[in-house]
Amino acid sequence: MGGRTLYFLFTDTGTYLSRAINYCTKEGLNHVSISFDDELQEVYSFGRKNPRNPFIGGFVKENIHSDFLKNSSCAIYAYHLSDAEFQKVQTKIKEIELQAGDYKYNFLGLFGVMLQIEINREHAMFCSQFVATVLRGVEGFQLTKPECFITPSDIRGLSGLQLVYQGKLSDYKDNIVEPRLISSETVLTKQSFTFLLSKVKRFVIR
Template sequence: MNRDYEIYVLLTDTGTLFTKTIKLFTRDPLNHASLAFDSNLNEVYSFGRKNPNNPFFAGFVKEDVRADFFEQTTCALYKCTISQHAYQSIRTQISVMEQNRDQYKYNLLGMFGVMFNIEMKREYAYFCSQFVASVFEQGGVNLVNKSPLLVTPGDLVNTPLLELVYHGKLHNYTGCQQRQAAATFRTA
């Protein structure tokens, strides 16, 4: 029996200097993309800061969206329904990246390539929206009709494969999810 799975794309704006700089070029209100395996945002992955205080030390990360770094973050959460095969492929890709996390770097050069519409592929290196588009594509789901090397968070907003679940302050969403889980636990 083939059953459909839900997977999520989280777009955020943390308001950092780096994000503001990216926004100058993309003109997109949300400039960071992450992949989540659950609507509670307990398993969120991306390419970004390994240390919230240092934007230059970046690579593959499992993000804690409840951390202080995300306190003032604006977000949009999108849901994508995919096949079991695609879901398993994406899960496997993330597992391999987690096991080899030290190999992966942030593709800053590739991000500059996007500004000039030049594909800059680097082995074991991604920028956030390239990462999201790549894992979906390798899983057999083309979110955007362009190379993952050129995908921006704004491109992800415009794909018909993603359904908006929430838009607003991230801490309002994650706090709401925690309260719902606590209420469910108390009534069970």
């Protein structure tokens, strides 16, 4: 089967801001990013530019090995696109990256989501609004809300996403698996791998 795979990274850093958002949404993992590869070498989103200051934000290229992110709780999903769709998403993100200095984080938009008031600001987005915007036009990525109302949980609820990992982000590199081998209800963790390995060893010894 042709096409390319896009990856969605959902994280919870445990900061005061993320806790506040979790409280308001009654959901966890309320930050979403996009990656073009399964090793998460290119990860893009809208978030804080300075890890120590949640109020200075905009378009960011995230480093999953940074002190700010590596201890995050996370879930990683694979999403299959056609070659043309993948190229469009990639091009759109690169266009935003070239104008990164003009973009800001849409803090007012977060209140708009809570109050269900459309707040569309030029060159301003929050993380899930960014994802919904760059995937606009993808055939399978059909959401029934305007981009300014989209939450990370809305994206996680889309059909076609395949869960490939859930756990601590710093442990992900030891647990990379092919997404086609598992369903959205099956997660390969260190514990389950160790359990399977012990069973194999017992079988061989016998």
